Amino acid sequence: MYRYSLLTSITNRATGVVLSAGLILLVYWLVAIAGGPAAYRAARHLLSLGVLKAVYAVLLAAFSYHLIAGIRHLVWDTGHGLERAQSQRSAWVVAIASILLFAGLAWWALHAGGRAP
DSSP states (O other): OOHHHHHHHHHHHHHHHHHHHHHHHHHHHHHHHHTOHHHHHHHHHHHTSHHHHHHHHHHHHHHHHHHHHHHHHHHHHTTOSOSHHHHHHHHHHHHHHHHHHHHHHHHIIIIISSSOO
16 A cells, blocks of 8 residues: 555645745744844734744744755655655654654744844
């Protein structure tokens, strides 16, 4: 069965939709920066609400998964890894690698690089 491959492919598309929706926050932030100091202060206050931090975590997880699964799709485009056993193995690699990437990025955002100077 190609169940795992299908699941990872569908999840890759779903995370792409989530990331597209997240672009609204990025555009708002960029428009606020362009709007000057008062607009930026208002956006900074709004974008640092606790509920949006949970949204950022979801976006970070979606980014991590989408990136790793996208690399898998690029490998598939070369004609490699398409056999059933290889596809199932790579599905697990995608899941584990995306969790590790998410954990690393979350740690960096919360501890190392996520603090304002």
